[in-house]
Amino acid sequence: MQSPQPDPTAGDESQAVSRRIQRLSLHLTPNHRHLQNDTAQQLGLVECAKAAKLTVDTSSLSNYMRGKHREIQDRVLDYFNKRPELQTPVEILKDDHRELCMKQLVGLVREAGFRPFRYIVDEPAKYFAILEAVGSVDMSLGIKMGVQYSLWGGSVLNLGTKKHKDMYFDGIDNLEYPGCFAMTELHHGSNVQGLQTVATFDPITDEFIIDTPNDGAIKWWIGNAAVHGKFATVFAKLMLPTRDTKGITDMGVHAFIVPIRDLKTHQTLPGIEIQDCGHKVGLNGVDNGALRFRSVRIPRDNLLNRFGDVSRDGKYTSSLPSINKRFAATLGELVGGRVGLAYSSVSVLKVAATIAIRYSLLRQQFGPSKQPEVSILDYQSQQHKLMPMLASTYAFHFATSHLVEKYSEMKKSHDEQLVGDIHSLSAGLKAYVTAYTAKSLSICREACGGHGYASVNRFGSLRNDHDIFQTFEGDNTVLLQQVLNKSHSLRPRLEFSILFYDLEFFRG
Amino acid sequence: MQSPQPDPTAGDESQAVSRRIQRLSLHLTPNHRHLQNDTAQQLGLVECAKAAKLTVDTSSLSNYMRGKHREIQDRVLDYFNKRPELQTPVEILKDDHRELCMKQLVGLVREAGFRPFRYIVDEPAKYFAILEAVGSVDMSLGIKMGVQYSLWGGSVLNLGTKKHKDMYFDGIDNLEYPGCFAMTELHHGSNVQGLQTVATFDPITDEFIIDTPNDGAIKWWIGNAAVHGKFATVFAKLMLPTRDTKGITDMGVHAFIVPIRDLKTHQTLPGIEIQDCGHKVGLNGVDNGALRFRSVRIPRDNLLNRFGDVSRDGKYTSSLPSINKRFAATLGELVGGRVGLAYSSVSVLKVAATIAIRYSLLRQQFGPSKQPEVSILDYQSQQHKLMPMLASTYAFHFATSHLVEKYSEMKKSHDEQLVGDIHSLSAGLKAYVTAYTAKSLSICREACGGHGYASVNRFGSLRNDHDIFQTFEGDNTVLLQQVLNKSHSLRPRLEFSILFYDLEFFRG
Incomplete structure (x- = not known):
């Protein structure tokens, strides 16, 4: 079979192109009837319509x-x-x-x-x-x-x-220590404060004992766990022995470094049980696994102790006054993942919109008799699918670039208001952008018809891989509720920061 | 690793169930304040609210x-x-x-x-x-x-x-003759009248010569072609030699039976070139291929001649007066595929909605402190995702069952108005139902969070397989335009049939 030739129905190439430009110009040329002349002048519409050709310096x-x-x-x-x-x-x-x-x-x-x-x-x-x-x-x-x-x-x-x-x-x-982030459990995803894995301090041996109390507390969907991980940061309730009648106190969720495989032999270490979470809808290059701990002992030093520490004699110290404050500070440090997801989701949208729009320019279907068929991008139905998407892609690019910039500022200044704003802005943008991209991937596939269904044209893998962006690093539905909560809490004090106006703007 | 146990946080099972029913009853019990008492009586709302328990005879x-x-x-x-x-x-x-x-x-x-x-x-x-x-x-x-x-x-x-x-x-x-339906070409999908494959009658040998004039006319996405097919029904422009100055006349698109592989050896026959369309987003159990014909000769009898025939001496006969009428009759006979897709799409929706709703009943997340966590189906956000979907599933079940019934009637009566109605109703329902199911599959996956992303829970394969339902047997965007066309053409004559009211009803 020869390689595809130009479509003979396309007739003279330049004729088709000129007709396409003419059609598009109908959409670009504003209708002046409903506008006062000076309004049109103000908006620069007349000048715009005069421009014979749009030239873009692509570089x-x-x-x-x-x-x-x-x-x-x-x-x-x-x-x-x-x-x-x-x-x-x-x-x-x-x-x-x-x-x-x-x-x-x-x-x-x-x-x-x-x-x-x-x-x-x-x-x-x-x-x-x-x-x-x-x-x-x-x-x-x-x-x-x-x-x-x-x-x-x-x-x-x-x-x-x-x-x-x-x-x-x-x-x-240098990747000698591939590792995991073991937060989510089988029964607890969004409700991180409900995690049930425990880390009990043993003052005799100066160790923590990491334990999975029931099957619902098995760490689940843990990336790098099924095959490659040597270590895991395990989120667990820190239990401290006390001299009161209860005998033990729950200090809230803390993070611990737990070795899971031998550095040399790669054998799973004693007390650790690892299962494979199996085939997923997408992202099958990532080895998600399940981790169960059977009284695994780790040195006291393995507590990640920036926000709370335990001394040799079992005393708890923290610069932060309450479990809730420490929990918020801990999760606050993890906001970078959410920023990265919002930013990456826009990259996916860029790829998908580009593929769909390019194909729609080349693909021709139907048209006046005895003339070349019409480029499908010249149909309003196709434009309605793809042009707002293109505009949104630019908007989201600038929105998430702004988010990354503010996040970088926050990592330097640790300004408290900025921390709060970044939390809400990243939650809102992550939820809004990933939901938009997910929907757009389906629209792009459909807009490209049968050829959109060929794996080689990427919409399938993009959609399957991106799909979970709506769920991990915070379920979108839950994140949007957090944004709402935050904006409600701010309203009485009239303290909307400029960032919130940004967010409103991009939603508008 | 042991098999999962009941979640210890769930506490007493019956307590959780009773609390769930209590919560759900808040949604079921109508708010009477805005209703006149007699209206509430008329609607049976008071009786409904009184009912202690809904019992369903599932059988x-x-x-x-x-x-x-x-x-x-x-x-x-x-x-x-x-x-x-x-x-x-x-x-x-x-x-x-x-x-x-x-x-x-x-x-x-x-x-x-x-x-x-x-x-x-x-x-x-x-x-x-x-x-x-x-x-x-x-x-x-x-x-x-x-x-x-x-x-x-x-x-x-x-x-x-x-x-x-x-x-x-x-x-x-009995599957000794696996076969293909070779309509779509690389450059022509929706525009079937634009097909370019030709079938030229040779009066000397009493054969048709099937030929692919250019790469854009290669039959593409043909199921059963890549591996298993022995025959193909090939749609091609019937060209008849004439004695006028043109020498040949295009009689429009007709269907021809073309053997493509040897019945015994399964070797590709001379003049036939078959390529594999490769990996697809879904439906990879179906072997879609590309067919190119290089002057392949078939007996005159291989013309599927119900709506138009060619005699031994090259005369064309038809009970239908024009190319357009014959084309409409030909495509009209193929409406069964569209009926089947609408019906099958509802089956997919049934499976997906069932999986998502069952999981949402079992999955618990967040809740009042020191109490069992709340079933996620008790959250209004989850109900808004899944309950209208459940209702729509029932509605679409009855709508497509009705369509199948009317289609069966049509196959018996060949009533002309019924043929027209079935065309529009199947186009509209196919487009509406498949688009709804496609969106719902994404909603179901997201509503089930991380566990919805496990392949074993089926949302991925259901979505990937079903996705193309929106495109094949008529691109949804094109089909909806056909429905609109039909309803516009009917309006001046005030001839809306009862079927159209049905359609309006299900959209309402």
């Missing part, structure tokens, strides 16, 4: 959009373009995909020399730029990288203290 | 819903339940899936003794009942069966005459 636009991190993104893409054996094929079994994904990450870090972990605290915008680039190679790789650096690594840096950084930074950075 | 309901075809559906499911080796695993490669799907169909027909083809003209409701049952085993199997019996077989029965039925019925019925 300037690209520079403007991708900003100062364009170069590092190009280097990431160059690396994978030169390594065809590291590119994910259209059809791949889960187990092969997991190994390939790990190879991609190892290649990125050890061969190409990118060290995303080094930017996670001081230059988050750069970290997110790398995340966007690797996510466009394979979304599983983006999530695998996020699990390693943002979740596992981020929990060590943000919830731990110097001793943890000294001990783990290099291993996390 | 009667099931009989009522599944009607007289319940028994044959149960037999289909029994067969596959007893054949674990014929059940589709969660993860399967395309090529294995295609072979498994063919084995499933062969097992159904040759081992279990179901003969769906025998019902396709005289008892379509029974055919659709079998289709629903096999679709719930694996949607690929439903489509594979539809390609064989409704598309390939249906084109022979509905567009051919007695000679074709005599020659092909048994082979289609």
Whole structure:
């Protein structure tokens, strides 16, 4: 079979193009009848309609959009373009995909020399730029990288203290210590305060005993757990022995570093039980697993003790006055993952909208008799599907770039109001953008008809991989309720910050 | 790891259940303040609120819903339940899936003794009942069966005459003649009248010469073509030699039976080129391929000649006066596929809504302190997602059952107005129901959170398989425009039939 030739029904190419421009201009040329002349002048509509042709300096636009991190993104893409054996094929079994994904990450870090972990605290915008680039190679790789650096690594840096950084930074950075973020349990996802895993302090041996009290408390959906992880940051209720009648006190949820596999043999360590969470709708390059702890002992030093600590003699100390304050501070440090998801979701939307719009320009169907058929992008029904999506993609790009900028500021200043604003803005934008992208992926597939259904055209894997963006790092329905709560709590005090106006604007 | 135990946080089971019923009753008990007492009486609201408990005779309901075809559906499911080796695993490669799907169909027909083809003209409701049952085993199997019996077989029965039925019925019925329905081309999907494949009559040899004039005219997405098909019904412009100056006349699109593989050796026949359309977003049990014809000669008898025929001396005869009338009659006979899709889409919705609602009853998250957590179905946000969907599922069940009934009537009476009504009703319902189901599948996945993302819980494969229901057998956007056209054409004559009121009702 020969390679496809230009469609003979298209007739003279330039004729078709000129007709398309003419049709589009009907939509671009404003209808002046309902406008006062001076209004039209004010809006610049007359000038706009006069313009014969829209010329875009694509290089300037690209520079403007991708900003100062364009170069590092190009280097990431160059690396994978030169390594065809590291590119994910259209059809791949889960187990092969997991190994390939790990190879991609190892290649990125050890061969190409990118060290995303080094930017996670001081230059988050750069970290997110790398995340966007690797996510466009394979979304599983983006999530695998996020699990390693943002979740596992981020929990060590943000919830731990110097001793943890000294001990783990290099291993996390160079992937000798692949790790997990073990928060979610089988029975508790959104309700993090309801976690049931316990970490009981044993003052005799100076250890914590990590235990899974029932099957509902098994850590579930834990990335890096099924195959590659050596460590896990385990969220558990800290139980301290006391001399009162109860004998023990629940100090609330804290984070602990728990080794799960032997560093040399990769054998699962005693007391740890690991199961595979199996095949997922998407992101099968990420090895999600289930972790059960049977009285696993870890040194007291493995408590990530930035917001609360236990002394050798079992005394609890914290700079924060209550369980709720400590819980809020702990979760507050994890907001980066949500910022990254909102930002990455826009990247997915960019890819999908580009594919759908390009195809709609090329695909022709129906038309006046004895003339070339009409480009489907010239149909209003197709424009209604894709043009607001294109506009939203730009809007979300700037909204999430702004979020990343403010988040970077927050990581430097630790300003309390900014922390609160970032929490709400990231919750709202993550929920709104990921829901919009998820819907758009289905619209794009449908807008491209049968050819949108070919795996090679990517809508299927994009939708399957992206789908869970609506659920992890905070279920969208729950996040929107948090935003509502926050805005209600602010209203009486008339303290809406400028960020909230931003949010309102982007929703409007 | 032990098998999951009841959640210890659930406390006393009966207490949780009673609290749930109490909460739900808040939604069921009407607020009487805004109602006149007699209105409330009229509506029976007071009686409803008094009812302590809703009891449902599930067996009667099931009989009522599944009607007289319940028994044959149960037999289909029994067969596959007893054949674990014929059940589709969660993860399967395309090529294995295609072979498994063919084995499933062969097992159904040759081992279990179901003969769906025998019902396709005289008892379509029974055919659709079998289709629903096999679709719930694996949607690929439903489509594979539809390609064989409704598309390939249906084109022979509905567009051919007695000679074709005599020659092909048994082979289609017993799967010795797997076949294709080769309508869509690379450049023409919705615009069927724009097809470019030609069938030129050769009066010397008494043959048609089937030819693909350019790459855009390659038959594309043809089910059964990549691996299993022996024949194809090929839609092509019938070209007749004439004695005028043009020398040849285009008689419009007709259907021809073209052998594509050797019946014994399964080798591709001379002049036929077959390519694999590759991995798809879903339905990978169906082997879609591309067909190119290089001057393939077939006997004149292979023209499916119910609506137009060519005599030995090259004269064209038809009971219908124009190309447009013949084209409409030809496509009109293919409406059964669209009826089947609308009906099958509701089956998918039934499965998805059932899974999501059952899970939402069992899953608990958040709640008052020191009490069992709340079933997520007790949250209004979850109810808003799932309860209108449940109601719509019932409505669509009755709407599409009605459609099947009217379609069966039409196949018997050939009443002209009924043909027109079925065309519009099937177009509208197919577009509306498949779009609703597609959206609902995403809502169900999201409503079930992380566990909805496990492949074993089916939302992924249901969505991926069902997705193309919005495109094939008529792109939804195009179909809705056809419905609009029809209703506009009827309005001036005030001839809305009762069917249109039905349609309006279900949309309301």
